[in-house]
Amino acid sequence: MRIEIPRAQAYIESLASGEALSKRKSRTFAEELGLGNICLSPAEGHLLAFLVRMHECLKFVEIGTLTGLSAQYIIEGMGGKGELWTLEKTDLHAKKAMEAIAEHPSGKNIHVIVGDARFTLESLQVSGPFDGVFIDGNKAAYGDYLMWAEKNVRPGGLIVADNVFLSGAVWGSIEGQSKNFSEKQVAVMQNFNKRLSDPTLYDSVILPTKEGMFFAVKMF
Numbered sequence: 001m002r003i004e005i006p007r008a009q010a011y012i013e014s015l016a017s018g019e020a021l022s023k024r025k026s027r028t029f030a031e032e033l034g035l036g037n038i039c040l041s042p043a044e045g046h047l048l049a050f051l052v053r054m055h056e057c058l059k060f061v062e063i064g065t066l067t068g069l070s071a072q073y074i075i076e077g078m079g080g081k082g083e084l085w086t087l088e089k090t091d092l093h094a095k096k097a098m099e100a101i102a103e104h105p106s107g108k109n110i111h112v113i114v115g116d117a118r119f120t121l122e123s124l125q126v127s128g129p130f131d132g133v134f135i136d137g138n139k140a141a142y143g144d145y146l147m148w149a150e151k152n153v154r155p156g157g158l159i160v161a162d163n164v165f166l167s168g169a170v171w172g173s174i175e176g177q178s179k180n181f182s183e184k185q186v187a188v189m190q191n192f193n194k195r196l197s198d199p200t201l202y203d204s205v206i207l208p209t210k211e212g213m214f215f216a217v218k219m220f
């Protein structure tokens with residue numbers, strides 16, 4: 001179940017500027033794969049880029065590339081100067097992402113790393129510490145991704161995560177119950193959200209986008 005705030009959402013998206021060719025390519029590829037609805041919306045992409053820019057990030061990691069749309073927003077947030085490592089498990093998604101990213105003016109600064117993030121994150125450690133991470137991969141592994149981020153994102157760095165409502169399953173109410181997620185998956189996301197909400201560790205807030213987006217600054 002998604003939270004429906006259609007009029008506000010439609011209005012916000014109508015004001016978000018259009019996407020350039022390489023981004024449209026990523027979006028079209030995702031749609032062709034039947035996965036258009038799991039890409040960031042233009043307004044969410046702008047928000048992510050905006051925060052990356054405000055934080056003056058230059059070294060960033062993304063978990064869950066899909067077809068490379070959010071990666072392009074992140075690299076734009078870094079003003080084309082920074083480096084992004086984006087991790088994708090599915091060969092076809094990574095191939096499509098590389099194709100679209102090759103057409104972005106800063107595409108050479110985006111490194112698509114193919115494989116399960118559980119393993120590829122380990123090998124990335126040598127390139128850290130990082131200024132931030134965008135978590136948008138396997139929802140059941142969000143706890144593991146956060147553990148990695150706590151070790152490899154610098155103090156003051158940014159942690160952003162999408163889908164933190166787990167389609168409403170995290171609310172724990174009857175209304176929010178979802179058959180699509182196991183109790184374990186729900187518990188992982190609830191613990192993830194609790195940890196990022198700890199004010200002794202993070203300065204953070206969840207924005208009520210359709211799927212819930214967490215923005216956190218790591219204080220330690």
Ligand SMILES: C[S@@+](CC[C@H](N)C(=O)[O-])C[C@H]1O[C@@H](n2cnc3c(N)ncnc32)[C@H](O)[C@@H]1O
Nearest residue numbers: 039040064066069070088089116117136137138
């Ligand atoms: C929600 S999509 C990412 C959307 C993308 N960030 C965007 O907004 O354009 C999630 C992606 O994570 C990938 N994924 C899932 N589990 C993964 C894992 N264990 N390691 C790396 N990628 C994974 C999926 O194949 C999928 O392409």
